[in-house]
Amino acid sequence: MAVKRHPTKYLGEEYQRLVRENLNWELKILETASEPICIVNGKKVLMLCANNYLNLATHPKVVKAMIEATQKYGAGAGSDRSISGNMTLHEELDSRLAKFKNAPASLTFQTGFMANEGVIPQLAGKGDLFVSDELNHGSIIDGVRLSHADRAIFKHKDVEDLARVMDEAEKHDPPYNHIWILTDGVFSMDGDTAPLREIAKIAKEHGAGVYVDDAHGEGVLGEGGRGIVNHYKLTREEVHVEMGTFSKAFGVIGGHITGGEDLRNFAYNKARSWLLSGAVPPGVAAACIAAIDVLETEPQHVRKVWENRAHLLEGLQDAGFDTGNTETPIIPVMCGRSKAAKDLADYLWSKEIFVLPIFYPMVARDKARIRVQVCTKHTTEQLNRAIEAFKEGGKKLGII
Ligand code: PMP
Numbered sequence: 001m002a003v004k005r006h007p008t009k010y011l012g013e014e015y016q017r018l019v020r021e022n023l024n025w026e027l028k029i030l031e032t033a034s035e036p037i038c039i040v041n042g043k044k045v046l047m048l049c050a051n052n053y054l055n056l057a058t059h060p061k062v063v064k065a066m067i068e069a070t071q072k073y074g075a076g077a078g079s080d081r082s083i084s085g086n087m088t089l090h091e092e093l094d095s096r097l098a099k100f101k102n103a104p105a106s107l108t109f110q111t112g113f114m115a116n117e118g119v120i121p122q123l124a125g126k127g128d129l130f131v132s133d134e135l136n137h138g139s140i141i142d143g144v145r146l147s148h149a150d151r152a153i154f155k156h157k158d159v160e161d162l163a164r165v166m167d168e169a170e171k172h173d174p175p176y177n178h179i180w181i182l183t184d185g186v187f188s189m190d191g192d193t194a195p196l197r198e199i200a201k202i203a204k205e206h207g208a209g210v211y212v213d214d215a216h217g218e219g220v221l222g223e224g225g226r227g228i229v230n231h232y233k234l235t236r237e238e239v240h241v242e243m244g245t246f247s248k249a250f251g252v253i254g255g256h257i258t259g260g261e262d263l264r265n266f267a268y269n270k271a272r273s274w275l276l277s278g279a280v281p282p283g284v285a286a287a288c289i290a291a292i293d294v295l296e297t298e299p300q301h302v303r304k305v306w307e308n309r310a311h312l313l314e315g316l317q318d319a320g321f322d323t324g325n326t327e328t329p330i331i332p333v334m335c336g337r338s339k340a341a342k343d344l345a346d347y348l349w350s351k352e353i354f355v356l357p358i359f360y361p362m363v364a365r366d367k368a369r370i371r372v373q374v375c376t377k378h379t380t381e382q383l384n385r386a387i388e389a390f391k392e393g394g395k396k397l398g399i400i
Contacts, residue, residue: 021338022338022339022342022359023338023359023360023361028040028041028354029041033057033058034047034050034052034057034058035047035055035058035377036055036375036377036378036379036382037382038354040354043349043352044352045349045352045353045354046352046353046354046382046385046386047354047375048353048354048355048372048373048374048386049354049355049356049371049372049373050373050375051216051247051248051249051373052248052249052251052375053219053220053248053249053305053329053373053374053375053376054219054225054249054251054294054295054301054302054305054375054376055251055301055375055376055377056219056249056250056251056252056291056294056301057251057252058251059251059290059291059294061290061293061294062251062252062287062290062291062294063287064290065283065286065287065289065290066252066283066284066286066287066290067283068286069089069282069283069285069286069287070281070282070283072282073087073089073282073283074281074282075281075283076278076281076282077090077278077279077280077281077282079278079279080275080276080277080278080279081268081274081279082268082274082275082276085278085279086279087279087282087285089282089285089286089289090108090279090280090285092285092289093108093254093285093288093289094106094107094108094256094264096289096292097256097258097288097292098258100226100292100295100296101226101227101229101230101242101258102226102230103236103242103258103259103260104236104259104260104261105258105259105260105261105263105264106256106257106258106264107256107257107263107264107267107268107274108246108254108255108256108280108285108288109254109255109256109257109271109273109274110253110254110255110273110277110278110279110280111245111247111253111254111255112139112213112215112243112244112245112246112247112254112255112256113139113255114255114273114274114277115243115245115255115256115257115271115273116137116139116140116142116143116213116243116255117139117142117143117146117273118143118267118271118272118273118274119143119241119243119257119267119270119271120140120143120144120146120147120180120182120211121143121144121146121147122147122266122267122270122271123147123178123180123209123211123241124147124149124178124179124180125147125148125149126148126149127149127174127176127177127178128147128149128150128176128177128178128179128180129149129150129151129152129169129172129176129178129179129180130144130147130149130150130151130152130179130180130182131151131152131153131154131162131165131166131169131179131180131181131182131208132144132151132152132153132154132181132182132183133153133154133156133157133182133183133184133187133194134153134154134155134156135156135184135187135189135190136182136183136184136213137184137188137213137215139213140182140184140213144182150172150176152165152168152169153165156187157192157194157195159195159198159199159202162181162199162202163202166179166181166202166205166206166208169206170206178208178209179206179207179208179209180208180209180210180211181199181202181203181208181209181210181211182211182213183196183199183210183211183212183213184212184213184214184215184216185212185213185214185215185216185217185221185227185228185229186214186215186216186217186220186221186228186327186328186330187216188215188216188330189330189332189358189362189363189369189371190324190325190326190330190332191216191324191325191326191327191328191329191330191331191332192324192325192326192327192328193217193221193228193231193327193328194212194228196210196212196228196229196232196234196239197232197234200234200238200239203238204238209240209241210238210239210240210241211240211241211243212228212229212239212241212242212243213243213244214227214228214229214242214243214244215243215244215245215247215248216248216328216330217231217244217328218244218245218248218249218250219248219249219250219295219302220249220302220305220306220328220329221328224295224296224299224302225249225295225301225302227242227244228242229242236259236260239259240259240260240263241257241258241259241263242257242258242259243255243256243257243258244256244257244258246284246288246291250288250291250292250295251287251291252284252287252288252291253280253284254280254284254285254288301376304376305329305374305375305376306329308329308374308375308376308378308383309328309329309331309374311380311383312331312372312374312378312383312386312387313326313331315383315384315386315387315390316331316333316372316387316390319387319390319391319394319400320394320400321333321334321390321394321399321400322334324369329373329374329375330371330372330373331371331372331373331374332358332369332370332371332372333369333370333371333372333390333394334367334368334369335357335368335369335370335399336366336367336368336399337365337366337368338357338359338360338365338368339368340368340397340399341357341358341359341368341369341370342357342359342368343397344357344370344390344393344394344397344399345357345370347389347392347393347396347397348370348386348389348390348393351389351392351393353385353386353389355370355371355372356370356371357369357370358370358371372386
């Protein structure tokens with residue numbers, strides 16, 4: 001007799017469970033451009049949870065480039081880059097980015113997620129090993145899961161633990177052919193940075209590759225926002241894959257990898273997300289090129305985001321909040337349980353401040369937090385308003 005099953009009933013049940021356990025996402029709707037003051041769900045709010053660190057999403061040069069390229073080349077590229085959609089603008093973006101990063105070559109993807117998910121599983125397979133920081137981004141985790149390589153985890157930013165894992169790996173019989181160390185550059189939930197110099201040193205001792213996901217470091221760290229590899233003055237022989245995204249500080253969308261010519265050639269022949277998916281529209285490629293132009297010619301944006309970050313961090317810390325170990329414009333305001341983070345976010349919302357509560361499974365159950373992200377265009381008055389509201393809400397809910 002056939003098993004009694006229902007094809008989709010569990011979807012609703014699972015959603016209800018998430019709601020009951022305070023683990024569900026409540027989607028909000030942004031009705032204006034992503035600016036410091038915007039309209040969300042019909043309400044005028046102060047935006048403190050955008051990845052648009054330098055406000056390039058609305059920079060006139062970036063917007064103009066997108067419009068003009070769309071008018072000239074159309075709304076879409078017509079195909080995958082691997083077939084007939086590889087436009088002059090895509091190639092120009094690849095080479096402009098490599099030049100910006102002072103590297104031999106880059107390859108751009110449709111998103112950063114697709115770069116990780118496409119490239120990582122090709123780097124290592126049976127007989128190889130991935131060694132990954134325990135707090136790496138989900139797209140790295142998924143990339144590793146798609147591979148047939150062995151996996152090992154090291155404690156967050158803990159170079160001694162990494163050395164231990166690597167020594168252990170050397171005992172593997174038969175010896176591993178290839179070993180890759182994978183790390184976020186800036187950890188997206190904590191705003192702290194990877195000890196990349198030490199990681200590169202350990203990797204060198206073992207002949208291992210280093211892959212850094214600098215999605216949140218680009219546009220922020222390094223000279224003129226060139227990212228974490230530049231920040232730590234590392235070479236392409238020390239960090240072999242620098243991955244990033246155009247969806248955050250660059251203000252547009254798209255992912256990329258940067259390194260040697262061999263890496264680029266390997267990646268566009270092997271990464272399935274690149275080979276088997278449509279190219280980004282020409283307007284997107286043009287806007288990304290314009291964003292690189294802005295970074296090269298207008299250094300004030302990077303300077304200002306750091307000033308704003310210092311002001312807000314000081315205010316939150318003076319108020320008594322635990323802000324973790326942030327080193328970047330991502331500031332975690334630790335709340336403990338999911339409910340506390342959600343309640344604080346709700347309180348701030350009632351004060352017209354839009355922040356994101358982050359909770360399990362994105363972070364450990366007792367490490368729920370509000371993730372605050374600062375941008376260039378925030379004014380001191382706006383940041384002071386946020387600090388006051390955090391203070392009131394934190395006291396009311398017993399967080400401070
Ligand atoms: N890596 C990290 C560390 C990220 O935070 C993100 C975005 N959440 C990604 C990769 C994916 O980037 P994209 O938005 O371009 O897909």
